[in-house]
Structures are given as structure tokens and as C-alpha cells.
Amino acid sequence: MSEHDLIPSIASLDQADLAAALQARIDAKTKPLGALGRLEALMLRLGLILGSETPRLEAPQLMVFAGDHGLAARGVSAFPSDVTWQMVENFLAGGAAVSVLARQHDLTLTVVDAGVAHEFAPREGLVIAKIAPGTADALAGPAMSPDQCATAISAGRSLLRQRPGNVLLLGEMGIGNTSAAALLLARLTDSPIAQCVGRGTGLDDAQLARKVDVLRQVLQRHGEAVTPLGALAAFGGFEIAMMVGAVLQAAAERRVILVDGFITGAAVLVAARLQPAVLQRCVFSHASQEAGHRLMLQALQAEPLLDLGLRLGEGSGAALAWPLLESACRILAEMASFASAGVSERG
Numbered sequence: 001m002s003e004h005d006l007i008p009s010i011a012s013l014d015q016a017d018l019a020a021a022l023q024a025r026i027d028a029k030t031k032p033l034g035a036l037g038r039l040e041a042l043m044l045r046l047g048l049i050l051g052s053e054t055p056r057l058e059a060p061q062l063m064v065f066a067g068d069h070g071l072a073a074r075g076v077s078a079f080p081s082d083v084t085w086q087m088v089e090n091f092l093a094g095g096a097a098v099s100v101l102a103r104q105h106d107l108t109l110t111v112v113d114a115g116v117a118h119e120f121a122p123r124e125g126l127v128i129a130k131i132a133p134g135t136a137d138a139l140a141g142p143a144m145s146p147d148q149c150a151t152a153i154s155a156g157r158s159l160l161r162q163r164p165g166n167v168l169l170l171g172e173m174g175i176g177n178t179s180a181a182a183l184l185l186a187r188l189t190d191s192p193i194a195q196c197v198g199r200g201t202g203l204d205d206a207q208l209a210r211k212v213d214v215l216r217q218v219l220q221r222h223g224e225a226v227t228p229l230g231a232l233a234a235f236g237g238f239e240i241a242m243m244v245g246a247v248l249q250a251a252a253e254r255r256v257i258l259v260d261g262f263i264t265g266a267a268v269l270v271a272a273r274l275q276p277a278v279l280q281r282c283v284f285s286h287a288s289q290e291a292g293h294r295l296m297l298q299a300l301q302a303e304p305l306l307d308l309g310l311r312l313g314e315g316s317g318a319a320l321a322w323p324l325l326e327s328a329c330r331i332l333a334e335m336a337s338f339a340s341a342g343v344s345e346r347g
């Protein structure tokens with residue numbers, strides 16, 4: 001498949017008239033100018049993405065992409081790879097953090113096996129789209145072949161096409177995937193690896209130093225992998241590549257993309273390097289505790305909504321931020337203006 005067929009074109013949302021109308025609507029509401037703070041920027045963004053002064057969020061899809069990483073065998077995570085499939089079972093059984101939050105907020109939760117090293121019994125809420133049982137060790141060779149990378153992106157796009165609604169909430173699970181995300185961040189922003197690496201599932205100081213050392217070697221081994229797709233194939237993982245496809249498709253369909261933490265951010269970074277207008281469709285849920293996320297947010301020109309010290313992933317931050325999007329839409333639609341409520345304007 002050529003890159004042209006793989007990557008949809010995504011137009012820039014330049015709608016000066018709608019932006020002006022939205023701003024006037026926000027400013028006319030019964031409150032001092034700007035008093036709803038960053039919620040006002042969120043209203044503007046949602047209005048522009050959905051092309052309406054009174055945007056409505058429909059059938060939100062929380063999709064958790066899961067995959068295993070060959071590099072995990074190098075000791076870059078505090079947990080063993082088996083936790084990936086065990087947590088997939090936990091998501092489906094309703095016991096994980098993201099399961100609880102999805103239930104609380106009526107979000108449709110779909111878990112996607114993008115490449116977990118485990119055979120799952122088919123059941124509702126699980127999509128088996130396995131590219132392979134885990135990526136290869138990125139220190140020994142590329143994590144995936146160019147073909148596998150293209151297949152994963154394409155699968156992410158078609159999964160999105162089949163889902164209803166106009167909001168995608170991104171989540172992921174994959175032991176070792178903070179390493180893949182850090183590698184992508186370092187390569188695509190040309191940043192020192194030490195600034196991109198964090199403790200992930202909870203490495204101590206010595207383990208963190210070892211992780212930095214392993215990742216530095218991986219970067220050296222793949223010095224030629226400088227394009228977004230080249231870096232994605234070199235570093236992995238399947239769940240990240242599938243999210244790249246889902247993000248591109250969601251953006252092409254003008255859905256709102258609610259981005260979670262460090263790993264989903266890496267997928268958005270790759271997608272944005274392929275199609276910069278993707279970023280106009282994104283809302284960033286939170287600032288993660290993972291070191292490197294600050295740099296990633298800068299690269300994504302993102303102002304996250306929450307700062308709760310989260311470092312979990314799964315889409316838990318996206319699910320927590322979801323009610324703010326609902327509030328933004330309701331305020332645009334339902335809050336009175338000075339004129340409609342008969343409230344005196346500023347003297």
C-alpha cells in the first residue's frame with residue numbers, strides 16, 4: 001500500500017466566521033468576560049471541530065488498544081509482559097480503572113487486541129485485530145516490518161470507520177510501551193532521550209538509568225529511522241500504530257479526539273507529523289506524571305485540562321476529563337445570555 005492510500009488527507013479547519021460567532025456567543029453569556037477560563041477555549045475548540053455554535057457530543061467511543069513489546073524483555077518495565085493480557089481480561093471483566101470510569105460516564109468501552117502475546121476468547125467488547133503476538137525486540141532489529149506497520153494503521157482506520165458517534169477517547173495497554181513512546185518522542189522532536197524517559201510503571205533510580213541506557217542504544221541502532229512511519233516501525237508498538245490509524249481516520253471524519261496520557265500522545269505525535277491538521281481535532285485530557293510528557297505536550301501545542309498527578313494510561317485520564325466536554329457543550333447550548341436573561345451588562 002502506498003503512503004498516499006494509507007494516510008487520509010485532512011483539511012485545516014480554518015473557519016474565521018464560525019470562530020467569531022462562537023466567541024461572541026461565549027462572551028454574551030451571563031458571566032464576566034473570560035470567567036469560565038479554559039472551559040471557554042474548550043467550547044471554542046469543540047464548536048470548530050463539530051462545525052456548530054451548539055455542538056453535540058454523540059455516542060462517545062472509548063477505545064483501549066493493547067499490544068506487547070519485544071523490548072520489554074530488556075528490563076525496561078517494572079512489570080512482566082503477562083500483565084498486558086491480564087489487564088485486558090480485567091478491562092473486559094469491568095474491574096480496571098478505565099472500566100469503572102467508562103461505566104460511570106456511559107462511555108462505550110472497546111478493547112482492541114492490536115498485538116498481545118496471548119490468545120483471547122472472543123467476546124463482546126473485544127476486537128481481535130492482532131498483527132502479531134507482540135513486536136520484535138527493537139534493540140535487535142525493527143520492532144515491526146513496514147508491512148506490519150501499514151496493516152496496523154489501516155486496521156485502526158477501518159475500526160474507526162465502523163464505529164458510530166463523533167468522539168473518540170483514546171486508551172492503551174502494553175507493558176513496555178512508555179519505552180516505545182519515549183523513543184518516538186526523542187526521534188520525532190530531536191530531543192535528548194534522558195528528557196523523554198520516565199519511570200513508567202514505577203522503576204527505581206537504578207532501573208530508570210538502565211532504561212535510559214537501553215533506549216539510547218535502540219536510538220543508535222536505528223539512526224536511519226527519521227520519518228514518522230520509519231520511526232514507528234523501528235520502535236513500535238502495534239497498539240501505537242493502530243492508534244495512529246484511528247486518530248487519522250477520526251480526524252478525517254471530523255470527530256473530537258480526546259487524548260489520554262504519554263502513550264496515546266505519542267500516537268498523536270506520529271499522526272500529526274503525517275497530517276498536522278490532526279491537532280485541531282484534539283483535546284488533551286491531562287498532564288501525566290510521566291517525565292517526558294511535558295515535552296510531548298509542548299510538541300503537540302497542547303494545553304491539558306486536568307493536572308491530577310495521573311500516571312496510569314488505559315484511557316483513565318480521557319474518561320475523567322470527559323464530563324468537562326459535556327459541560328462545555330451544555331453551557332454553549334443552555335446558558336443564558338445577558339439579553340435573554342435580562343441581566344445588566346458591565347457599566
Ligand SMILES: Cc1cc2ncn([C@H]3O[C@H](COP(=O)(O)O)[C@@H](O)[C@H]3O)c2cc1C
Pocket residue numbers: 076077078079083087172173174175176177178179199200201202312313314
Ligand atoms: C497493573 C497495571 C495496570 C496498568 N494500566 C495501565 N498501565 C500502564 O503501564 C504500562 C506502561 O508502563 P511501562 O512502560 O513501565 O511498562 C502500559 O501498559 C500502561 O497503559 C498499567 C500497568 C500496570 C502494571
Ligand SMILES: O=C(O)c1cccnc1
Pocket residue numbers: 178200201260261262263264288289290293310311312313314
Ligand atoms: O501517561 C501515561 O499514559 C502513562 C504513564 C505511565 C504508565 N503508563 C501510562
